[in-house]
Amino acid sequence: MNIRIRNEVPADAPAIEALTAAAFLAAEYSSHTEQFIVNALRRAGQLSVSLVAEDDGQTIVGHVTISPVRISDGSPGWYGLGPVSVGPGQQALGIGTRLVNEALAALRGMGASGCVVLGEPAYYGRFGFAATPALVYPGVPPQYFQALPMAGAMPSGTVAYHAAFEATA
Numbered sequence: 001m002n003i004r005i006r007n008e009v010p011a012d013a014p015a016i017e018a019l020t021a022a023a024f025l026a027a028e029y030s031s032h033t034e035q036f037i038v039n040a041l042r043r044a045g046q047l048s049v050s051l052v053a054e055d056d057g058q059t060i061v062g063h064v065t066i067s068p069v070r071i072s073d074g075s076p077g078w079y080g081l082g083p084v085s086v087g088p089g090q091q092a093l094g095i096g097t098r099l100v101n102e103a104l105a106a107l108r109g110m111g112a113s114g115c116v117v118l119g120e121p122a123y124y125g126r127f128g129f130a131a132t133p134a135l136v137y138p139g140v141p142p143q144y145f146q147a148l149p150m151a152g153a154m155p156s157g158t159v160a161y162h163a164a165f166e167a168t169a
């Protein structure tokens with residue numbers, strides 16, 4: 001399978017929605033609202049990075065997004081990675097790794113200060129994410145909330161995602 005990673009275009013929205021719902025259907029830690037979150041971020045103009053992975057037949061088999069987060073100490077330039085989705089039939093083939101690496105490269109190219117992620121340490125550690133006591137995301141075990149500083153000092157405080165993360169429809 002030949003995979004091409006590219007920026008999303010408006011016509012991709014329905015395919016991204018379907019892919020996201022399918023990817024998270026059987027996921028253990030999922031609100032099953034991830035497809036609504038992506039749509040709400042797009043409507044709010046908060047998709048700082050949105051990449052799709054396309055196979056030979058131009059079917060979208062993966063998607064990653066990055067959006068701005070707020071840190072309570074006012075540190076600028078921080079973002080949150082996710083949702084990340086790979087189609088159930090295409091997982092564990094390296095597509096998620098390529099998507100995340102390209103999304104982080106795009107973020108670095110934008111001059112970001114850093115990125116956070118909420119997810120499996122065993123997966124996100126490979127990209128350089130690590131839990132840090134300085135950055136807190138309330139309500140989750142601290143080892144699942146990880147940060148990747150890119151420039152400047154490590155901020156300190158509570159992290160809030162965009163209101164789009166509360167979307168349920």
Ligand SMILES: CC(C)(COP(=O)(O)OP(=O)(O)OC[C@H]1O[C@@H](n2cnc3c(N)ncnc32)[C@H](O)[C@@H]1OP(=O)(O)O)[C@@H](O)C(=O)NCCC(=O)NCCS
Nearest residue numbers: 023027082083084085086091092093094095096097120123
């Ligand atoms: C998580 C996800 C994006 C990874 O993409 P992928 O293309 O399947 O992953 P890759 O092929 O790039 O990487 C596979 C590696 O990650 C590991 N991996 C995949 N998902 C993992 C998870 N949830 N926890 C720990 N490790 C995981 C695999 O064991 C494999 O490890 P190895 O390289 O040491 O063999 C994809 O499986 C997915 O969409 N899952 C459902 C939705 C989800 O949970 N999204 C992430 C939360 S935002």
